[in-house]
Amino acid sequence: MGRGKLRIHLGAAPGVGKTCTMLAEAHRRVERDTDCVVVSAETHGRPRTEALLTGMEQVPHRRLEHGGVTVAEMDPDAVLTRRPRVALVDELAHTNTPGSRNAKRRQDVEERVRETSGMESAALLERAGDVEPWNCAGRGRPVERPEDADVEVPVGDHMAPALTGRVPPAEDRRVLAAFAAQAAVVLDRRRPREQADRALAEGNRIRTALLADVSHDLRTPPAGIKAAVSSLRSEDVAWSDEDRAELLEGIEDGADRLDHLVGNLLDMSRLHTGTVTPLMRGTDLDEVVPRARGGVTEPTVVLNVPETLPMVDADPGLLERAMANVIENSVKYSPREERAPAAAGALADRVEVRVVDRGPGVPDEAKERIFAPFQRHGDAPRGSGVGLAVARGFTEAMGGTLNADDTLGGGLTMTPAPHAADARPEDGPDDRGRGLVTAQDERRTS
Template sequence: RARRLAEGNRIRTALLAAVSHDLRTPLAGIKAAVSSLRSDDVAWSEEDEAELLAGIEAGADRLDHLVGNLLDMSRLQTGTVQPLIREVDLDEVVPMALAGVPEGSACLDIPETLPMVRVDPGLLERTVANVVENAVKYSPEGRRVLVAASTLGPRVELRVVDRGPGVPEEAKERIFEPFQRHGDAPRGAGVGLGLAVARGFAESMGGTLTAEDTPGGGLTMVLTLTAAPGHARSGPELPATVTS
């Protein structure tokens, strides 16, 4: 009981920190941009107006992402996530998951011969989106994140490979805990829920999500899913070589 109370207090403290900073910061930016656009004292050029509107859109997207992860974590902790499992192709879901990252920041390598997987498409999309967005945030400028799929017996592996600073071995499990951010988190990294939500959704579908080192530097997230019956391959199909 004492441990549960301590965990509850920790989560409430983290939520207050999220509301006081991670949520209020984009709100403040949106309000400032709107106030500037409504001001009669300044004649904004079309370029200035476009920049202010882009800031409003980015702030709204950040708020939507943060609130979505908070709601998802609440669902996971209360046990209300009920996956609707069906057979889908990864190339139907994964491209949609990349909609939230800048164009050209990630590249896909999903073979056409890949077997279908048994997942909840909505949960899979959220899982991949959180993992890829995290990888992009920590990747050096100009280095694309690789999203590659392969088969291994009755399982399908989706690897999200970045060339960022990586994570020490002793911290590889901690990064999946709620409200955890390793090292110097980049601007806009959020409240540290993305990977916790991603692992929770992966496990709810009977999959796993683990972290390992990228050869040559960086971090690779490995999402393992169940191949649809009758579509499993007899041997491993290795992902493509990591490139910049």
Template sequence: MTPARGRLRIYLGAAPGVGKTCAMLDEAHRRMERGTDCVIAAVEHRDRPRTAQRLEGLEAVPRRPDGEVDVAAVLRRAPAVALVDDLAHTNAPGGPRAKRWQDVAELLDAGIEVITTVNIQHLESLGDLVESITGVRESDTVPDEMVRRADQIELVDMSPPALRRRLAHGNVYPPDRIDARVSHYFRLGNLTALRELALLWVADRVDEYLTRYRSEHRVSAVWGSRERIVVGLTGGPEGRTLIRRAARLAEKGAGGEVLAVHIASRDGLPAAPPRELALQRTLVEELGGTFHHVVGEDVPSALLEFARGVNATQIVLGVSRRKAWQYVLGPGVSSTVARDSGPDIDVHLVTHAEAGKGRGLPMARGSRLGRSRTVAGWVTGVAGPGLLTLLLLGIGVGGPIGLANEMLLFLALTVAAALLGGLLPALASAAVGSLLLNWFFTPPEGTLSISEPHNVLALTVFVSVAVSVASAVDLAARRTQQAVRLRAEAEILSYLAGSLLGGGSGLQALLERVRETFSLQSAALLEREEADARWTCAGSVGPGPVAARPEDADVDVPVGDRMALALSGRVLPAEDRRVLAAFGAQAAVALQHQRLRREAEQARELAEGNRIRTALLAAVSHDLRTPLAGIKASVSSLRSEDVEWSEEDRAELLAAIEDGADRLHQLVGNLLDMSRLHTGTVAPLIREVDLDEVVPKALGGVPHEQADRVVLEVSESLPMVAVDPGLLERVVANVVENAVKYSPDPAPVRVSASAHGDRVELRVVDRGPGVPEETKERMFEPFQRLGDAPRGAGVGLGLAVARGFAEAMGGALAAEDTPGGGLTMVLTLPAARTGVAGGAAARERA
């Protein structure tokens, strides 16, 4: 009898050192306390004390001579649970299986439960993505299907700063095993990206388990465990707008997912353009979503059924493109979906260009019912009475029905004309209907005379009722139009009030809102100069020409005594000026805020300049006096005529003079450089150079007695960099000098370089006291020095100048902790486009 397949439990981590092996061993101890037979098939403790402690008390099956898992020995031992560390490990050549995950698969087939570990970067499907993040291609991989089939996957998580602290304390790798490659791999950006990748991958697996559970237990209700947004597409060009809107909604929620669906119906509607659907499919996939085709007899039902089937929480639909009269045929897809979606699914209706360009306020006068309804009203009012007369005269009617009933039918037709077209079509229907009633149905028939007085009353009542109904419908339409307009005005005024209270929109955005709201070609805020009464443009938007004066515009709205809102494109009715006045007032406030922000920025710059000058005076008063005092004392001693100096004393005094002059030269150079940076006069001359040519020159400024402590590791095979050689030399010199000052003697200062994609990194590693995380950025500000700075450390401009020059060349300078203690300065430079081959070719030509 074939044994049942063993269960697989995987501890998944984002990077080495998060604690996967420790978690696996802790689980083994818990199971042993419950009486479960657990053995170690392979655990890599990598000389980590905490991991080695957890191995105590656990039985280990001897491994093969080459160090790999002895599957045969484990099968002979036949434990209930086997611990196999590092699932993606590649076995030594010559063994029965090439990968460790294949060893695990054989143990599982034998019915043994396996607990193992793996990092997210070792999943085969993520190889390219991980390489783009870290610059390292993982050779040890495991198929995704192997991990997906695990019965349990537990994420072992740790924040990137905490993991970097573990690395710095030597808890992950011994300090002597940490090189530039490892330090680069454990950068905060890399660790954050890998952590997000692991979290999302595990979230997807949880979602798969949830989907399987809902299917097995036939759960139809929506469980909003994550935001899943369904986009309903008709194939029209507005679909791209809906997709982008859904993608923005998905970004607001953790792990949001977009599913675009096109429902092909069989109700005779024209098919969607294949080209447009193909473009929308591409857009969805580029934004990380999926595209689906669904066939359904009823579009709203099919859309809701699909949304509930995928456990969607939101549906995004576009505003209908149908004409108003077409709603007589039904409420439309969006209204039906919103009505039937229930409390579990939110429905978003998104406006788009196809639904109407511009958001002009409703017209206060003119047609209130729309052209389609007006035409339908006139057709009903003029042609309807004639058709009704033919019907009553015997076409489909079996005999006379009486004048009262005939008048009621004509009255109903008049009411229908009023409801469709308003007052005039109803009056026409009443007039035509009264004439036809008099001629065909009122005795004596065939004449326009009326013989019975009560018939005169009946016709009079008929005409009066028709006119009254038509007037009521027209008044209702007018009130509805006024309500819509007032609502639009209220929304605009509410927007302006909220904008004012919230700090205000920019002037350009406000003018664009005016232009868009009233469908204009251009909008501008003009301001009159006090001196010569000339008008200047404070801001304008729109493709059309901008009026130079208020009187040149189609609409001008005064704003105070010195401003005016000038609008061009069409003449607006007088009732729009109330809203325009509010727009103008808000535009003036926005202009004032804009100017106040600019003045505040100027004041901040002036205050910063004053702070720098104050700090400069405080620092220079001491740091200039010290070397000057030394120079002065040495010169005075040499000039003294009553003292006979020996050659050794004379040489020592001259050396003191030279040392003081060098310190003054460096201080003045840094001050001038900082001045150039603050005034924006640094203009780098970028060209392609080799690091191995520039860096050695930069080390020439290191004191001779300290020069042997600097270890240079810059390979000639590195790509060339696009920099200003002079600025780069200053940057490297300042950074290395800072490292030598703070690194204790005789600890070396290492200068190494490595290439990572389109950038090259130069790392200066010292073994000094390091810098707390919260002060790493502040150390790059001018006049910042550590509390325990060594004597003669200067005024604290070296690193500020170095970062300024690095950023001026398109690079960056940052500080990281050195694993094992100390500080590492990372200088990132753009690689030249010629790449490695180009750099080598350039050297050969040289």
């Protein structure tokens, strides 16, 4: 049986010629010896429509009694028995008389299409692996699993056309399997292109975010530096030593902020291009963490990292950069007058530094997103949004981990955990102390 067609004539209003167009096409087909019958045609008393019906074979209607009135309706069974090459049906949106097999005439047509084509639906199912769920790559009126279909034609281990309806003969199934195999090839070839398109779109998104979010932060420190320098050079004002010191402090602070931002952007670029090569060696946290605290003023962060902590296997420079970003993030979100303690200590083969803030916290569904580049959660203070991405990237490059967890009582706890080095301090495990890092908000921005 050849592939059938369903042609529908649509019109914007009654009387625009839908029925006449359908009947005129039928006459042309009859002249070419095509077997055509009229199943339903509404003339509405129009002479031209009635003239076009002349000479056309019409399938008898069913007679139904409703409310004491005899009503003529389309007879799907008579159409299926007659099996014409072309069947003409008018008024597809017609509501059938109560008691009919289907509520709508279009459902009668769908029934004929299903019967003559031999199936009710077709779906091309695929899955990524033997234990993965089935996904529908293409469908008609679908099934969700191969076992729900009346006919399954396997194409490899991870793809299967699934059909419902009348079971086709073996020859047709072989043809279907051949077409399904071609469809599988097309899908396999299309998938890498779609992945490349998604990667390109993500790259464009990151570049857009870089321009939108970082441009402000790149302009702000130079603007402050320029204003302070212009003030100092002004000959109209006699600055006191105290004012001059304050302006110089502002210049230094702006330069530090700009250096920090540019450093993070360069580090992010290195991570994305895979050019970060850690130089691993035994490293003391009590040396690295104080240097990481250098970008925050002395009253803000109080450190207590005992010398008895085991050494960690890390690149000192990368570890310092990662710790600096984590501490700065804690400072940024901690309430102004409240200290947020954190503890550092050995745990199995790692040394954890738990840096805690008492800020608004982050919901579970957003905890991983804050480690992506150019991300800031909620009403976060302005910043480039790359600090935590750099911190995690450097930590993982050294074989460690950096995770975010809820703080008991509210807030967020960041836990960088580098591997402990093979070389241990001479102190026994019972002598290993626990360090303390506390952070208090200075409203600094990265």
